[in-house]
Amino acid sequence: MTRLKLTPEQKSVARAPLESRTFLSGPASCGKTTAGVERLHHLLKQGIPGEAILVLTPQRTLQDPYLGLIHSPERDPGGEVTPATVGGLARRMVDLFWPLAGEAAGFTHPDQAPSFLTIETAQYYMAHLVRPLLDQGYFESITIDRNRLYAQILDNLNKSAAIGFPHTEIGTRLDTAWFGDPVQRRVYADAQDCASRFRAYCLEHNLLDFSLQLEVFWEHLWPQEIVRAHLVRTYRHLIYDNVEEDIPRAHDLVRDWTPHFDSTLLIYDQGGGFRRFLGADIETGWSLAELSNRQVVMATSHVASTPIAHLGDALARSIRPDPPAHFGLLTGMADHAEKVPGDELSILQTRFYPELLDAVANETATLIGEARLPPGEIVILAPYLSDALRFALMNRLTARGVPVRSHRPSRSLRDEPATRSLLTLAALAHPAWGLRPTRFDVAHTFTLSLDTDLVRAQLLAEIVYRERDFRLSPFDKIRTEVQQRISYAVGQRYTVLHDWLRDYRRSAPLPLDHFLRRFFGEILSQPGFGFHSNLDSVRVTASLIESIKKFRLALEPVLLEQAGTVDLGREYIATLNDGVIAAQYVQAWRDEDTEAVLVAPAHTFLMMNRPATVQFWLDAGSGGWYERLSQPLTHPYVLSRTWEAEEPGRLWTDADEVQATSDALVRLSAGLLRRCRERLYLGLSELGESGFEQRGELLRSFQLILQTGA
Numbered sequence: 001m002t003r004l005k006l007t008p009e010q011k012s013v014a015r016a017p018l019e020s021r022t023f024l025s026g027p028a029s030c031g032k033t034t035a036g037v038e039r040l041h042h043l044l045k046q047g048i049p050g051e052a053i054l055v056l057t058p059q060r061t062l063q064d065p066y067l068g069l070i071h072s073p074e075r076d077p078g079g080e081v082t083p084a085t086v087g088g089l090a091r092r093m094v095d096l097f098w099p100l101a102g103e104a105a106g107f108t109h110p111d112q113a114p115s116f117l118t119i120e121t122a123q124y125y126m127a128h129l130v131r132p133l134l135d136q137g138y139f140e141s142i143t144i145d146r147n148r149l150y151a152q153i154l155d156n157l158n159k160s161a162a163i164g165f166p167h168t169e170i171g172t173r174l175d176t177a178w179f180g181d182p183v184q185r186r187v188y189a190d191a192q193d194c195a196s197r198f199r200a201y202c203l204e205h206n207l208l209d210f211s212l213q214l215e216v217f218w219e220h221l222w223p224q225e226i227v228r229a230h231l232v233r234t235y236r237h238l239i240y241d242n243v244e245e246d247i248p249r250a251h252d253l254v255r256d257w258t259p260h261f262d263s264t265l266l267i268y269d270q271g272g273g274f275r276r277f278l279g280a281d282i283e284t285g286w287s288l289a290e291l292s293n294r295q296v297v298m299a300t301s302h303v304a305s306t307p308i309a310h311l312g313d314a315l316a317r318s319i320r321p322d323p324p325a326h327f328g329l330l331t332g333m334a335d336h337a338e339k340v341p342g343d344e345l346s347i348l349q350t351r352f353y354p355e356l357l358d359a360v361a362n363e364t365a366t367l368i369g370e371a372r373l374p375p376g377e378i379v380i381l382a383p384y385l386s387d388a389l390r391f392a393l394m395n396r397l398t399a400r401g402v403p404v405r406s407h408r409p410s411r412s413l414r415d416e417p418a419t420r421s422l423l424t425l426a427a428l429a430h431p432a433w434g435l436r437p438t439r440f441d442v443a444h445t446f447t448l449s450l451d452t453d454l455v456r457a458q459l460l461a462e463i464v465y466r467e468r469d470f471r472l473s474p475f476d477k478i479r480t481e482v483q484q485r486i487s488y489a490v491g492q493r494y495t496v497l498h499d500w501l502r503d504y505r506r507s508a509p510l511p512l513d514h515f516l517r518r519f520f521g522e523i524l525s526q527p528g529f530g531f532h533s534n535l536d537s538v539r540v541t542a543s544l545i546e547s548i549k550k551f552r553l554a555l556e557p558v559l560l561e562q563a564g565t566v567d568l569g570r571e572y573i574a575t576l577n578d579g580v581i582a583a584q585y586v587q588a589w590r591d592e593d594t595e596a597v598l599v600a601p602a603h604t605f606l607m608m609n610r611p612a613t614v615q616f617w618l619d620a621g622s623g624g625w626y627e628r629l630s631q632p633l634t635h636p637y638v639l640s641r642t643w644e645a646e647e648p649g650r651l652w653t654d655a656d657e658v659q660a661t662s663d664a665l666v667r668l669s670a671g672l673l674r675r676c677r678e679r680l681y682l683g684l685s686e687l688g689e690s691g692f693e694q695r696g697e698l699l700r701s702f703q704l705i706l707q708t709g710a
Contacts, residue, residue, distance in 0.1 A: 006038060007031060009298050014038035016294065018046060018237075018263055023289040025268040026298035028674040029611060032267045035298075036241050037065050039265050043237055044075065051079035054235040056254070058245040058275060059085060062609060066239070082235070086250035087210055090217035091116055093231075094208065097221055104220045105212075106203050114206045119154070120547055121554040122209040124575045126150040129197050138190045141183045142632045147578055152633035153194050154209065159639040161211035162247035162279040164218075170195055170639070177638040179651040184632070191633045207554075218249055222256070232260040239265045243285040244272040248641045251284040258291045266292065271670055274606050277629075277636045284641060303611040305678055307344035311705075312673030318701040319666040348616075349684045354392070356685040360616055361396035363681065364597060367614060368402060375403050377613035379598045381605055381672065383624030387415065393599055403596035405536070407604055414576045418537035419544050421445040422516055423573055429504050429515065431470040433570040439465055448537065449497065449523075451530035452490045460486050460494060472498050493528055512569030513548040516541070548572055606671050613677040620682045620702065621694030626665035628657075665697055 006014065013024055013035040024032050043053055055066045063083040070081050084092075094101055094114070102110025117125070127150055130138070139149060160167040171192025175185050202212055221227045238261050240254060258264055266288055273282040289295055301309055348363065350356045360380060367373045382389060385408050397404040413419045424445040427435040437445075442465045446457035463482065464473040475483065475491040475498065483491055500523050510518065520541055524531040531537045552568050598605070598612075602625070619625075628636075637643055637660055638652055673680065682702060688694040 006035070007298075007300075009296060010035040010038060013265065013296055014042050016263075016265075018043070018048070020294055021258070021261075021264045021292040022294040022296060023266045023268065023292035024296045024298070025270055025289070027270050027301065028272070028609075028671060029301045029303035030298035031302050032269065032298055033065050033241055033609075036239050036265060036267050037069050040066060040081065040239055041069055043263075044081075048237060049079045050081040051234070052236040053081045054238050055081060055083045056089075056238065056240040056246075056250075057083070057085060058242050058247075058250070058280065059607070060088075061607070062242050062245075066241075086246065086253060087214060090213050091208075093221050093227060094213055094216050096230075097224070097227055100224055100227070101216050101220045102206075105216045107206055108204045109206050112206055114208050115554050116213065117207055117209045117554050118547075118550045119151075119210070120575070121551050122154055123147065123150045124551070124555065124571075125201065125207065126154060126194070126198055127575070127578060129201055130194050133190075133194065138194070139187060139633075142187055144632060149633065152631055153191055153198065154211075155631075156191060156634050156639065157195050157199065157209065157211040158214075159279050159634070159636075161214040161218075162249050163281075163639065163641045163644075164249055164252070165644075167195055167199055167211070167215075168192070173644070174635060174638060176649050177635070177643070177652040179653060187632055214249060218253070222253070231257070236262045238263070239267075241267045242272065243268045243288060244282045245269075245275045245280045246285060247279040248281045248284045251281065251288055254288060255291065258288075264292070271667055271674070273667060274603055274671065276640075276664075279636075279640075281641055301674060303677055304674055305344065307342060308673055308676050308678065308680070311344055311680065312670045312676075314705050315673065315701055316666045316670045318704045319669065319697065320662050344679055346679060346681045347684060348681055351686045353685045353688060356618070356683050357393055357396055360618065360681070360683055361393070361400055361402070364397060364616070365400040365402050368597075373613060374595065375597045376595045377677075378616075379600065379605055379612040379614075380616040380618065381600060381602045382618040383602055383622055385599065385601045389618075390599065397597060397599075404599060405596040406599040407608070408601060413540070413544055413547060416540045416544075417444070417448055418531070418534075418540040419576075421448045422520075422541065422544060423576070425449065425501070425519065426512060426515060426569065427573070428470055428472065429501050429519075430509055430567075430569065431505070432509075433567060433573075435570065435573060436467050436470065439467060446494070448530045448534075450490055450493045451528065451532075452487075456486050456490055460490070464494075464498075472501065474498060489528075497523055509569075511548075511552055512572060513545050513552060515569070516545050516548070520545075551575070602668060602672060606668070606675070609675075611675045611677060614679045614681065615672060615676045616681040616683055617672070618683040619688055619694065620684050621696045621699040622688055623694075623696045625668060625696060625698045626661040628661070628664075661697070665701075669698065669701075 010031050013022055016022055016039070024035060026032055040053065040055065044050060050070075055063065057063050057066075060083075066081070066083055069075070070083065095116070098114060099110070102114070107114070127146070130150060130153070131146075134146075144152075156170045157167055160170055165173070171188045174188040174191075178184055178188070198209075199212070201207070202209060208216065238254070238257070243251070243266050254264075254266070268285060268289070273280055276282075304312065348356060348359045350359055364378055364380070367378060368375055380393065385406070390406055390408070394404050394406060420441065421444065424437045424441045427433060427437050428442075439461050443454065443458040443461035446452065446460055447454050450457065459482070463478055464475070465471075466473075475495045478486070478491075500519070504515075504519075509515070520531065523529060524541075525538075526532060531541065548569075551572050555568060555571070600608075602617075635652065637656070643650070684699070686693060
């Protein structure tokens with residue numbers, strides 16, 4: 001691991017006395033995390049045992065800089081540092097001290113081991129409970145995909161645990177703040193009933209979703225002297241990064257725990273709070289500063305050039321002239337007074353949206369080919385990344401020889417071509433499931449798995465596949481002239497696949513995740529087959545297998561108890577086809593080709609917390625940059641500690657909505673520019689992706705800057 005040259009501020013943080021309590025704040029890209037990593041290195045060099053150090057982050061993907069040091073060969077031998085999230089820490093404590101928590105929390109079978117649910121398995125059980133209620137008229141006044149409905153009910157439960165109020169008050173809080181159609185009140189009542197039913201079902205069957213894990217830990221374990229003593233004795237030093245992105249209960253825990261640490265380093269990103277829709281609370285995070293005896297502020301960006309820093313602050317002030325004190329600007333007002341953006345801002349303007357995508361692809365190819373800019377230093381961002389936009393943009397870039405990758409965490413596993421192929425093969429291998437793939441699905445599977453074109457794959461599927469009885473015919477039964485059209489190379493790979501499936505059908509079936517591991521290792525990953533060199537498909541396969549494994553481990557005890565023999569493979573496929581929201585798989589964030597242009601939603605790029613030399617912003621006139629997603633069953637602002645503390649029972653008005661959108665836009669735009677080194681390309685089309693004229697607030701703010709200066 002290469003050691004960086006530290007600034008005086010970073011040195012003061014990293015080499016502070018072993019008993020210091022430091023609160024480090026500043027805008028993004030000022031070197032705060034680097035100082036945190038160096039602090040960890042300093043503690044280890046001073047002889048502090050690794051197992052006595054706790055590194056907390058709001059989500060696992062933010063731990064990567066610390067893991068780089070923890071796994072570095074430069075490290076002296078010794079105990080392991082513990083990287084964790086508060087949710088992960090809660091789960092470990094619930095698992096370790098289950099005998100203390102089970103009965104006190106009201107579980108029906110406290111003498112039996114609990115099952116921990118992922119977001120996917122939680123949605124499965126929620127669907128199991130809510131589907132019959134939908135037939136009875138629940139939620140009949142709204143139109144929403146079922147998977148989104150299940151996810152929003154779970155989100156309400158998570159927020160109740162994250163904020164610290166009883167889950168039975170969800171409906172009341174939403175109802176009290178509602179100002180509009182009275183029919184919506186019935187929706188809140190239905191959501192409350194579903195949440196209560198789900199919680200009762202979890203208590204009855206020893207199931208713990210995220211909300212229950214956190215609630216059991218905070219309400220029943222943290223107050224226990226034996227639990228508190230265990231944690232206090234184990235961890236003597238704390239490094240807590242991205243404080244602003246965490247939930248109030250996490251801040252409460254750190255507030256209670258801080259007096260027992262020998263040293264603490266709390267790192268706060270001014271202008272952050274991008275996870276607010278997940279319960280992040282910037283106010284309770286900022287209040288932790290009062291626990292520290294040293295407060296260090298970093299204000300110099302190590303990423304954004306001076307012109308980009310000026311542009312970011314000018315844009316922030318044009319959107320919101322009175323940014324809050326803990327927002328943190330990079331430059332002073334006098335530094336850029338009356339300054340009109342120059343080369344740091346380029347505008348790509350077209351009439352139609354496809355023309356804009358062509359212009360972006362052409363400019364990207366020029367930057368790589370003529371300006372010699374590494375592809376990994378370019379990101380193309382949009383407020384939302386639809387499947388159509390993702391395909392259109394990546395297809396254009398690929399056609400111009402530009403290496404490209406995309407990352408969209410909200411994309412369901414079922415939408416990935418590799419997933420569809422793997423599950424089609426699984427259905428063919430398990431005829432007892434009764435899931436008959438269509439001929440098109442089989443042709444698509446042949447295209448990817450046999451590494452051939454769609455024409456040959458379609459011809460092969462038409463001849464060998466019989467949908468009625470799941471039968472695949474041997475290649476040598478095909479007429480010679482047709483074999484030649486398909487090619488003998490493809491035929492040879494098909495024969496290997498066909499024979500493997502035939503032999504598997506004659507043996508005892510394996511659990512689905514075991515089947516996919518074996519099939520991938522023995523067939524699909526071998527030279528000549530489609531997954532051998534397709535790293536994106538390999539990543540999807542790893543995430544799919546992990547998802548299935550967690551699904552099986554969580555559901556097996558309950559389903560077997562209820563219904564005897566249940567085929568979990570078939571249950572998983574049915575759940576996935578319902579559009580279940582995917583869990584976060586860390587490998588999907590880490591195992592990426594960094595030498596490729598990144599196409600991603602703007603918020604996703606922010607949470608990756610990495611810089612880029614050039615950024616493209618598509619749909620600059622779209623309201624998607626600042627408008628909240630429609631969530632009829634929940635509300636991220638009303639279900640927050642700050643809202644309830646200001647004025648209990650206050651209504652959410654249009655003025656509150658305007659203020660919230662303004663705040664969200666200034667955080668998003670400034671956060672992106674703080675991660676931009678040299679140039680921003682603003683993509684504008686008179687008619688947007690949907691064909692409508694766009695004149696959103698982001699575009700208006702840029703026009704204000706260009707017309708009047710900053």
